[in-house]
Structure formats: C-alpha cells, structure tokens
Amino acid sequence: MKSLRIALTKGRLEKDTVALFEKIGFDCSAVKNKGRKLILPVGDNQFEVVLAKAADVITYVEHGVCDLGVVGKDTILEHGSGFYEVLDLGFGKCKFALAGPKNKEFFSGYSSKTIATKYPNVARNYFENKGMDVRIIKIEGSVELAPLLGLSDAIVDIVETGSTLKENGLEVIESICNISARLIVNAASLKIRKAEIESLAERMDRAKEGTE
Ligand SMILES: Nc1ncnc2c1ncn2[C@@H]1O[C@H](COP(=O)(O)OP(=O)(O)OP(=O)(O)O)[C@@H](O)[C@H]1O
Numbered sequence: 001m002k003s004l005r006i007a008l009t010k011g012r013l014e015k016d017t018v019a020l021f022e023k024i025g026f027d028c029s030a031v032k033n034k035g036r037k038l039i040l041p042v043g044d045n046q047f048e049v050v051l052a053k054a055a056d057v058i059t060y061v062e063h064g065v066c067d068l069g070v071v072g073k074d075t076i077l078e079h080g081s082g083f084y085e086v087l088d089l090g091f092g093k094c095k096f097a098l099a100g101p102k103n104k105e106f107f108s109g110y111s112s113k114t115i116a117t118k119y120p121n122v123a124r125n126y127f128e129n130k131g132m133d134v135r136i137i138k139i140e141g142s143v144e145l146a147p148l149l150g151l152s153d154a155i156v157d158i159v160e161t162g163s164t165l166k167e168n169g170l171e172v173i174e175s176i177c178n179i180s181a182r183l184i185v186n187a188a189s190l191k192i193r194k195a196e197i198e199s200l201a202e203r204m205d206r207a208k209e210g211t212e
C-alpha cells in the first residue's frame, strides 16, 4: 500500500511539526533540506509530507488527495469542516481577537461599524452572535493597517505576543477564541486506514506530552 500523505502548513507551523515528528523518531532530513521540493518522504518512507499554504491543506484533505493535515484552528474556523479534527497539537498557540485604536470605545454609538479582516467568516459569525450588523472588508495581510489608514473601525485578527497591535497604537477590545495547530483527517482515509492513522495520531499525542 502507498504511504500515508500528510499536508503540512508551511511557514510558522512547519518547524513545530517537524520537531514533533523528530521527537517520535522519524527522520525528517528530506524536509529540512527540501530546497524547492514540495512533496518529501519522512522516515523510512513511512509517510510523505506535502508542503502547502494553510487553506490549501484543508482543500487537499477534504478532497482526499492527502490523508492527514496539520493546520491552525483559525484556518479550520474560516475554511472548512469536511474532515475529522482528531488532535490538538499544542503548538502554534495564539488567539482571535477584535482589536482597534487604543482608548477608543468600539461598542458605543449607533453608527454601523466597518471591520477589516483576513478571516471574514470568523468575523461574520462573531458579530452575528452579538446581533450586530457590521460591514466586513477582506484584507490579505498586515490587517492592522486598515484602522490606521481609516478604512475600518476595528479588525478581527490573530494576536500572539500583542506587539504588532502595541507598536501600531491598537489594543484588544475583546478576545474571541484560542487557536492552536490541529491534526485533521480525511473521512474516507480514516475508515480505510484506521489502524495506521490512529497509531500515528497516538504517537503524535504522546510525543506532544513528552512521554514517547
Ligand atoms: N503570530 C501569529 N500570526 C499568525 N499566525 C500564527 C501566529 N502564531 C501562530 N500562528 C498559526 O500559524 C499559522 C500559519 O501562519 P503563517 O503566518 O505561517 O501563515 P499565514 O499568515 O496564514 O499565511 P501567509 O503565508 O500568507 O503569511 C496560522 O494559520 C496560525 O494558526
């Protein structure tokens, strides 16, 4: 049978995932010396790692061309639910927050507010739950610019250390939810290759706790 294929969010989550695999004892030298290669073997061809952008990890897992994926809860909340989320990996910790200019009251007044965000679905759900009607503008990155430039009243974005907000005169108005990296699995793969997938997830879980 061909080896399991895991889609891995490249960038921030990549290093922590590789560190976790190495803790289990898998040889990750191909991933660490990847050059521009995007599909790489791990261990003794135990599985293959596919390096992809966060939202694409979900697309590949949902379509079943990858059996598993490592992706942030932020991306899951924004982009999808057609898969199983089997494990909180405990790294990539940050949170979603509503943030805006320091010392400026956001929830007062009657005028409709404008929100800039890279996560329009998350922002829409958040304000729907509050019964607030807001205008949402999608921004692709450095979302903190939007209120500084006068495009929006506030932002919904990821906050980790808080320094990006602080250095730009912004502050958290309200925390929305915690985020961390998750292991996701294609539904059909979980049926067909249950034992293999469960064994890998268990090993990742134990390595995460430092007991492997
Ligand atoms: N400070 C942080 N900022 C953004 N994401 C973070 C942070 N800390 C942890 N993460 C997690 O890392 C994941 C990947 O972030 P990364 O910055 O590598 O990619 P991205 O910002 O989604 O995409 P891009 O490649 O466009 O920068 C996020 O989806 C989130 O789950």
Ligand SMILES: O=P(O)(O)OC[C@H]1O[C@H](OP(=O)(O)OP(=O)(O)O)[C@H](O)[C@@H]1O
Pocket: 140, 141, 142, 143, 144, 157, 158, 159, 160, 161, 162, 163, 164, 165
């Ligand atoms: O609280 P902090 O530790 O400052 O981290 C939060 C910042 O990091 C992320 O941006 P990223 O670096 O991914 O760039 P981007 O905004 O262009 O996506 C996020 O969108 C915030 O801007």
